[in-house]
Amino acid sequence: MDTIKKSLRHTPAMRWLMLLLISGLTFGTYWFQDFFGGLKTIMENDMGFTSEEFGRLIGLTTIANMFGMIIVGGIILDKWGVRMAGIVFGGIATLGASITALASAGFFGEDHSTMLNMMILGRILFGSGLEVVCVVATRTAVKWFKGYELALAMALNMGLGRLGSAMGIALAPDIANGSVPSAVTFAATLIGIALIMFLIYSVFDIKLDRQEKVEGAEEDGEDFKFSDLVKLITNKSFLFIALLCVAFYSAVFPFIQYAPDILINKFEFSILLPENGNIELFGSTSLGNASVFVALYIFAIAFAAIPKQIKNINTRRVYMAVIALLFAGFLASIWDVMGIWLQNGSKTAALIPLGTIIFTPIFGSYVDSKGKAASLMILGALLLIFAHVSMSLFNYDWLAYLGLISLGIAFSLVPAAMWPSVAKIVAENRLGTAYASMFTIQNWGLGLFFWGIGAMVDWFNPKIVAAKQAIADQLHAFNLKDNTITTIRNGLQDIGLASGQEREVIQEMRFDEISTQLAANNSPEKVDEVMNYLSSLGEIPAYDYTYPILALVGLGVISIYLAFQLKKADAKQRYGLELPSGQTPDDE
Numbered sequence: 001m002d003t004i005k006k007s008l009r010h011t012p013a014m015r016w017l018m019l020l021l022i023s024g025l026t027f028g029t030y031w032f033q034d035f036f037g038g039l040k041t042i043m044e045n046d047m048g049f050t051s052e053e054f055g056r057l058i059g060l061t062t063i064a065n066m067f068g069m070i071i072v073g074g075i076i077l078d079k080w081g082v083r084m085a086g087i088v089f090g091g092i093a094t095l096g097a098s099i100t101a102l103a104s105a106g107f108f109g110e111d112h113s114t115m116l117n118m119m120i121l122g123r124i125l126f127g128s129g130l131e132v133v134c135v136v137a138t139r140t141a142v143k144w145f146k147g148y149e150l151a152l153a154m155a156l157n158m159g160l161g162r163l164g165s166a167m168g169i170a171l172a173p174d175i176a177n178g179s180v181p182s183a184v185t186f187a188a189t190l191i192g193i194a195l196i197m198f199l200i201y202s203v204f205d206i207k208l209d210r211q212e213k214v215e216g217a218e219e220d221g222e223d224f225k226f227s228d229l230v231k232l233i234t235n236k237s238f239l240f241i242a243l244l245c246v247a248f249y250s251a252v253f254p255f256i257q258y259a260p261d262i263l264i265n266k267f268e269f270s271i272l273l274p275e276n277g278n279i280e281l282f283g284s285t286s287l288g289n290a291s292v293f294v295a296l297y298i299f300a301i302a303f304a305a306i307p308k309q310i311k312n313i314n315t316r317r318v319y320m321a322v323i324a325l326l327f328a329g330f331l332a333s334i335w336d337v338m339g340i341w342l343q344n345g346s347k348t349a350a351l352i353p354l355g356t357i358i359f360t361p362i363f364g365s366y367v368d369s370k371g372k373a374a375s376l377m378i379l380g381a382l383l384l385i386f387a388h389v390s391m392s393l394f395n396y397d398w399l400a401y402l403g404l405i406s407l408g409i410a411f412s413l414v415p416a417a418m419w420p421s422v423a424k425i426v427a428e429n430r431l432g433t434a435y436a437s438m439f440t441i442q443n444w445g446l447g448l449f450f451w452g453i454g455a456m457v458d459w460f461n462p463k464i465v466a467a468k469q470a471i472a473d474q475l476h477a478f479n480l481k482d483n484t485i486t487t488i489r490n491g492l493q494d495i496g497l498a499s500g501q502e503r504e505v506i507q508e509m510r511f512d513e514i515s516t517q518l519a520a521n522n523s524p525e526k527v528d529e530v531m532n533y534l535s536s537l538g539e540i541p542a543y544d545y546t547y548p549i550l551a552l553v554g555l556g557v558i559s560i561y562l563a564f565q566l567k568k569a570d571a572k573q574r575y576g577l578e579l580p581s582g583q584t585p586d587d588e
């Protein structure tokens with residue numbers, strides 16, 4: 001007992017401090033992965049990006065992982081341990097993020113293709129670190145929390161990842177304020193800070209390793225083995241769940257990336273928040289808006305993850321009542337602002353990852369106690385189809401909200417059922433190989449759809465793409481500060497007279513209305529602002545997203561087929577996916 005007391009991880013405050021230090025990487029990398037989603041319109045207006053280029057930038061982030069980086073990272077992780085792997089892969093992610101930020105600011109050259117290619121290079125490097133860093137964070141949580149509050153620690157860590165995604169998407173337009181490099185630099189700085197936090201963690205990790213060696217503790221040995229991979233892919237249940245992972249996540253992560261743009265273009269949500277939609281904290285609206293997300297995260301964890309830790313039922317009830325009251329008070333205090341946020345593209349899209357923080361642990365508990373994992377994956381795939389159909393084939397705001405809620409539930413339900421099911425299908429000593437191979441093929445699907453959706457948007461909207469570019473080019477050619485509204489109007493009229501694909505769209509523009517509106521808005525000085533006014537007036541038509549989202553419906557249909565096949569295979573192979581945790585078909 002004496003030696004156990006000496007180890008750092010046996011002190012609760014130490015464990016939670018370590019979790020805070022390592023979760024920075026999860027938070028920062030998820031933020032950097034997703035924040036561009038909130039910037040798509042500004043990137044088009046300000047940097048001349050097409051949707052295809054936007055998709056290429058996001059899609060190529062996965063390339064190293066498609067070709068085995070997760071597997072290589074896993075092997076390195078096993079050989080070097082979490083400390084070195086975290087520093088190396090966290091360093092690679094930070095370097096990549098910094099290159100992306102520098103490139104977006106024109107450091108490597110200001111012409112469009114240099115900026116795009118260098119940003120892509122940065123994203124490829126970032127992506128090379130991303131997945132391994134997430135595995136490092138999970139492994140480190142296991143190292144410190146095994147035998148203690150491991151499930152809660154995992155939920156907090158994953159929740160911080162989702163919070164990073166949500167805040168990245170929602171706050172990027174506020175941080176950018178019309179200029180993309182500010183938001184990219186901010187996101188890169190977050191990963192840099194996370195790396196410093198991990199370096200501080202490493203000092204404690206060295207100490208723990210010294211102490212635990214005394215105790216004779218070993219790291220869990222989940223090495224990647226190619227021989228295991230062969231065995232895995234000949235297992236039908238594993239094959240179906242791995243393919244389901246590809247199809248399901250490809251219909252969700254890429255959708256989230258484009259969701260702000262879809263809401264703006266298809267459902268006329270706002271691009272930027274109006275002044276009265278901001279919350280101020282210490283004189284800063286970015287800080288104020290950010291604090292809402294942090295508060296929602298704390299409430300989500302307080303509702304979904306902490307009650308399990310309270311053993312006494314009466315204490316738990318009192319605790320839940322107090323949290324519910326506090327939450328009601330919080331909601332009442334931000335009610336009006338929330339109404340405005342629910343009309344804003346990026347703020348509304350951010351609610352999808354945010355919602356999973358509360359729902360994933362709740363569904364996870366259900367799967368643990370009642371089972372039904374394969375059936376819940378079928379339900380999740382059904383909700384996914386409903387979500388995408390409601391947003392592609394229809395044009396009603398209320399249906400879009402229902403679709404987003406369904407997507408949020410599916411995005412909580414399927415992972416809550418899928419990941420524990422892998423642990424039932426695969427022996428513990430092959431879990432590392434199973435997760436690494438699943439994430440590797442998942443990256444193929446993600447890459448294809450991140451890029452493919454953008455390419456499809458351009459493909460189905462050629463006139464709008466050309467008109468937008470011509471207008472943005474014309475506005476960039478002016479120094480807006482030195483030009484009167486009349487010059488801007490005449491310039492736009494001139495491109496309308498030119499030939500080319502854009503002509504049809506530009507000739508439709510009501511130029512008198514444009515000048516009146518621009519003048520009424522205090523003669524905007526940024527290209528992005530003028531473009532936003534033109535879009536809000538309906539002068540630049542919106543993209544038609546019907547077919548790109550319909551492609552995701554196809555993934556939903558594939559998911560449902562795979563989920564049914566998984567259920568059938570499980571009935572034969574008897575892994576007990578439909579049974580509660582800890583039960584096998586032989587117990588029945």
Ligand SMILES: C[C@H](NC(=O)[C@@H](N)CCCCN)C(=O)O
Pocket residue numbers: 030033130131134249415439442
């Ligand atoms: C657990 C699962 N994680 C993944 O799918 C990772 N391959 C993705 C990490 C990239 C972060 N956007 C999840 O997030 O549900």
